[in-house]
Amino acid sequence: MTPEAIQRGIVGGDGPLQRRAMAKAITLLESTRADHRAQADELLTQLLPHTGKAFRLGISGVPGVGKSTFIEALGLYLIGQGHRVAVLAVDPSSTVSGGSILGDKTRMEHLSVNDRAYIRPSPSSGTLGGVAEKTREALLVCEAAGYDVVIIETVGVGQSETAVAGMTDMFVLMQLPNAGDDLQAIKKGVMEIADLVVINKADIDKNAATRAEAQITSSLRLLGQHGNPENAHHNEAQWHPKVVQISALLGQGVDGFWAAVTEYQRLQTANGRLAQRREKQALAWMWERIEAGLKLAFRQHPQVRALLPQLQQDVVAGRIAASTAARNLLLAQSGQAPAAIE
Amino acid sequence: MTPEAIQRGIVGGDGPLQRRAMAKAITLLESTRADHRAQADELLTQLLPHTGKAFRLGISGVPGVGKSTFIEALGLYLIGQGHRVAVLAVDPSSTVSGGSILGDKTRMEHLSVNDRAYIRPSPSSGTLGGVAEKTREALLVCEAAGYDVVIIETVGVGQSETAVAGMTDMFVLMQLPNAGDDLQAIKKGVMEIADLVVINKADIDKNAATRAEAQITSSLRLLGQHGNPENAHHNEAQWHPKVVQISALLGQGVDGFWAAVTEYQRLQTANGRLAQRREKQALAWMWERIEAGLKLAFRQHPQVRALLPQLQQDVVAGRIAASTAARNLLLAQSGQAPAAIE
Numbered sequence: 001m002t003p004e005a006i007q008r009g010i011v012g013g014d015g016p017l018q019r020r021a022m023a024k025a026i027t028l029l030e031s032t033r034a035d036h037r038a039q040a041d042e043l044l045t046q047l048l049p050h051t052g053k054a055f056r057l058g059i060s061g062v063p064g065v066g067k068s069t070f071i072e073a074l075g076l077y078l079i080g081q082g083h084r085v086a087v088l089a090v091d092p093s094s095t096v097s098g099g100s101i102l103g104d105k106t107r108m109e110h111l112s113v114n115d116r117a118y119i120r121p122s123p124s125s126g127t128l129g130g131v132a133e134k135t136r137e138a139l140l141v142c143e144a145a146g147y148d149v150v151i152i153e154t155v156g157v158g159q160s161e162t163a164v165a166g167m168t169d170m171f172v173l174m175q176l177p178n179a180g181d182d183l184q185a186i187k188k189g190v191m192e193i194a195d196l197v198v199i200n201k202a203d204i205d206k207n208a209a210t211r212a213e214a215q216i217t218s219s220l221r222l223l224g225q226h227g228n229p230e231n232a233h234h235n236e237a238q239w240h241p242k243v244v245q246i247s248a249l250l251g252q253g254v255d256g257f258w259a260a261v262t263e264y265q266r267l268q269t270a271n272g273r274l275a276q277r278r279e280k281q282a283l284a285w286m287w288e289r290i291e292a293g294l295k296l297a298f299r300q301h302p303q304v305r306a307l308l309p310q311l312q313q314d315v316v317a318g319r320i321a322a323s324t325a326a327r328n329l330l331l332a333q334s335g336q337a338p339a340a341i342e
Numbered sequence: 343m344t345p346e347a348i349q350r351g352i353v354g355g356d357g358p359l360q361r362r363a364m365a366k367a368i369t370l371l372e373s374t375r376a377d378h379r380a381q382a383d384e385l386l387t388q389l390l391p392h393t394g395k396a397f398r399l400g401i402s403g404v405p406g407v408g409k410s411t412f413i414e415a416l417g418l419y420l421i422g423q424g425h426r427v428a429v430l431a432v433d434p435s436s437t438v439s440g441g442s443i444l445g446d447k448t449r450m451e452h453l454s455v456n457d458r459a460y461i462r463p464s465p466s467s468g469t470l471g472g473v474a475e476k477t478r479e480a481l482l483v484c485e486a487a488g489y490d491v492v493i494i495e496t497v498g499v500g501q502s503e504t505a506v507a508g509m510t511d512m513f514v515l516m517q518l519p520n521a522g523d524d525l526q527a528i529k530k531g532v533m534e535i536a537d538l539v540v541i542n543k544a545d546i547d548k549n550a551a552t553r554a555e556a557q558i559t560s561s562l563r564l565l566g567q568h569g570n571p572e573n574a575h576h577n578e579a580q581w582h583p584k585v586v587q588i589s590a591l592l593g594q595g596v597d598g599f600w601a602a603v604t605e606y607q608r609l610q611t612a613n614g615r616l617a618q619r620r621e622k623q624a625l626a627w628m629w630e631r632i633e634a635g636l637k638l639a640f641r642q643h644p645q646v647r648a649l650l651p652q653l654q655q656d657v658v659a660g661r662i663a664a665s666t667a668a669r670n671l672l673l674a675q676s677g678q679a680p681a682a683i684e
Binding site for chain 1 (some may be wrong): 370386391393396475561598624625633635639654662669
């Protein structure tokens with residue numbers, strides 16, 4: 001299939017034809033072959049005018065919090081409301097485990113067989129930066145195919161939450177009603193970037209869930225006040241992070257959750273913050289890829305590869321200052337001789 | 343003065359001669375002129391064999407926490423014990439305010455006139471990366487001059503705490519006995535990197551200080567357990583972050599504070615972690631400077647400067663995918679033509 005045929009299948013097709021074109025596109029985008037990459041860039045540029053119309057929802061939480069169960073309930077609820085729902089995943093740990101657990105279709109058995117749902121597991125190779133880039137590109141494919149809610153899920157390990165918050169319109173943190181759980185989220189800086197906190201399994205211990213809600217609400221207020229002075233006073237035109245209780249297993253609270261998401265979308269569209277967030281994300285993505293490219297080119301440069309092992313040893317042993325070693329390597333890459341060291 | 347003369351003045355000199363050589367060295371290290379930089383690298387390499395013998399102590403806290411008062415009391419206490427004490431500062435906000443407030447000699451009137459103390463304000467130009475690099479190099483100068491305790495202070499704004507923790511053997515966080523203060527520190531990831539937390543102004547409200555100590559001790563335990571499985575069980579051979587109460591104004595608790603520092607140094611030297619920490623810091627410093635150098639060269643490249651403004655606008659407007667723009671800019675810098683976009 002040529003990029004043009006793939007593009008037509010995604011934008012104009014439907015049913016199995018469209019799904020096949022989407023799969024082809026995502027495979028092309030995930031390829032590391034140079035000629036594929038040139039085709040992928042061409043395809044992306046052609047798809048771009050058809051993207052941007054979905055609501056992009058990030059959902060994060062530690063293993064066992066109930067993400068799959070919740071996303072399945074939410075997806076089926078949204079399809080019942082007339083939406084088309086795509087579910088993507090960012091799971092850098094899949095590189096280690098050799099397979100992707102997130103977005104696995106067997107976990108969402110009802111949603112995965114629904115015509116109006118598209119589920120794609122996490123790309124299973126590369127660094128977090130690479131996985132994130134492929135997921136961002138897959139998101140554009142889903143949007144061009146007309147999915148109007150794209151859910152990107154991630155497991156609460158490492159830096160993946162920040163990556164997902166950086167590619168979505170709204171970032172949701174799922175928590176259990178456990179003491180200490182919220183402290184962990186604050187520590188990792190995840191609470192701070194959450195637009196909405198969901199306490200799942202609220203049915204098991206209603207008292208614990210209510211205590212957790214009070215505690216997290218107070219943390220969110222404190223974090224907001226100190227971090228950002230404009231949040232110090234309640235501003236009606238602006239979203240303030242909230243806490244909602246649900247029971248994904250019993251399907252309770254999904255409507256209340258979606259009402260909060262809709263209210264967020266309404267407010268942040270009206271005050272312009274949603275558009276600003278997307279602009280910032282696009283520029284940050286560009287610079288992230290540039291930095292990754294610069295580091296890769298540096299590490300692959302023959303002169304750098306020749307000098308690096310010895311210089312690293314010298315730095316560790318204290319024979320050369322780290323800043324001097326850095327300058328010598330940069331000069332070597334640029335083709336200039338390292339400064340003479342006596 | 344030649345680099346050799348400066349080196350002799352620092353390593354062999356004393357009194358005003360040594361101070362003059364130190365000032366010359368630091369001025370040379372802070373210069374941005376290319377020929378000065380080559381001389382500075384030569385000087386650093388000559389000083390390096392005489393460095394590494396000091397204990398490097400980082401101290402951080404928000405404005406008003408009482409850092410100057412405490413550092414003066416600590417410095418005078420240490421001099422009374424036979425030490426020589428240098429105080430450096432990392433304050434990236436000084437670039438904005440147009441002058442450095444940290445390390446200002448007028449704030450430590452007794453310490454600053456003492457023969458066995460050396461106080462140097464924060465470099466007042468450049469980014470945090472630049473300020474941090476100059477401070478790391480100044481630290482090496484102080485060590486070569488025989489100062490055996492080097493204190494690096496920073497104000498609790500931005501990312502400067504991480505930078506200071508990354509150049510010291512032990513990182514101390516100063517807190518007031520206020521509710522919410524510790525939450526802010528956890529949020530910013532500062533609590534997590536603290537080896538010791540000091541509650542200052544404990545004299546004003548002893549009950550509040552005791553409550554804060556209990557709360558922070560419990561937070562440190564929770565953070566340690568989850569973040570690092572090897573901390574889950576108390577290990578006698580390894581340091582566990584502690585909380586101490588002091589009153590810097592009344593000079594109370596300085597001896598207890600120093601006893602904790604000494605215990606930290608003894609344990610972490612015996613178990614090898616202090617040496618590991620310095621090796622990691624040196625390599626991290628090298629890579630930080632390499633990345634900064636790569637970005638600078640990229641932004642200054644003529645082809646990049648020619649293409650960047652338009653591409654940034656295209657990315658923001660959604661006319662080109664961020665990843666495609668990044669690849670085109672990287673190709674432009676490497677002298678290859680950007681991929682054809684239809």
